[in-house]
Amino acid sequence: MIDQQVAALVAREAIRDLPSSYCDCVWRNDVDGVVELFTQDGSFTSVINGRETAIVGRPALREFYVAGLVIKPRPYIHNHVVKLRNDTSATGRCYVDLRSGSNNMEWLGAGYYEDDYVANSDGWKFQARRFIVLRMNQLPPVLQEG
Numbered sequence: 001m002i003d004q005q006v007a008a009l010v011a012r013e014a015i016r017d018l019p020s021s022y023c024d025c026v027w028r029n030d031v032d033g034v035v036e037l038f039t040q041d042g043s044f045t046s047v048i049n050g051r052e053t054a055i056v057g058r059p060a061l062r063e064f065y066v067a068g069l070v071i072k073p074r075p076y077i078h079n080h081v082v083k084l085r086n087d088t089s090a091t092g093r094c095y096v097d098l099r100s101g102s103n104n105m106e107w108l109g110a111g112y113y114e115d116d117y118v119a120n121s122d123g124w125k126f127q128a129r130r131f132i133v134l135r136m137n138q139l140p141p142v143l144q145e146g
Contacts, residue, residue: 001071003108005132006088007087011084011087011119011124011126012082012084013122014119014123015090015117015124016082017124018037018080018115018117018124018125018126019077019080019092019094019113019115020077020080021037022031022034022037022126023075023076023077025037026069026073026075027072027074027075027139029069029072030068031062031064031066034061034065035058035061035062035065035082036044036078037125037126038058038061038125038126038127038129039118039127040058041057041123042056042057042058042126042127042128042129043056043057043061043127043128043129044061044064044126044128044129044130044131045054045069045128045129045130046130046133046143047129047130047131047132048133048136048139048143049133053143053144065140067140068140068143069101069140070140071102071108071138071139071140072100072101072102073098073099073100073101073108073140074099074100074101074105075096075097075098075099076097076098076099077095077096077097078094078095078096078097079093079094079095080092080093080094081094082117087119088118088119088120088129089116089117089118089119090116090117090118090124091114091115091116091117092113092114092115092117093112093113093114094112094113095110095111095112095113095114095116096110096111096113097109098110098111098136100137100138102137107137107138108135108137108138109133109136109137109138110134110135110136111132111133111134111135111136112132112134113129113130113131113132114129114130114132115128115129116128116129
């Protein structure tokens with residue numbers, strides 16, 4: 001019983017590190033670091049005004065983050081809730097406030113992430129990350145409607 005509880009605590013801590021590491025990489029413009037937080041076939045989906053844009057796989061994620069970080073978003077993560085499914089699978093939700101590194105740290109937007117996490121030989125990773133945008137004052141060109 002204690003072993004299971006300790007294993008669950010260790011898993012939750014590793015999972016909670018993912019969104020924090022994600023924000024740290026975004027702040028430092030570390031595209032490779034962001035991409036490494038995802039599984040090989042991981043996905044990032046943005047939901048903006050009901051329109052979904054999905055990016056799947058590390059090569060596509062890399063292109064997306066190179067293009068998306070040009071507006072220098074500075075994320076602040078809050079209220080991370082994690083639900084373990086089993087030893088190698090979990091879900092979570094966390095909320096984000098965004099500031100603009102390009103515009104004197106003015107408020108850029110807000111939303112939340114709905115995540116699916118998996119554990120593999122490299123540790124816990126994002127399998128799927130959905131960013132539900134509640135409000136954005138500026139979108140990166142890669143997410144603007146054309």
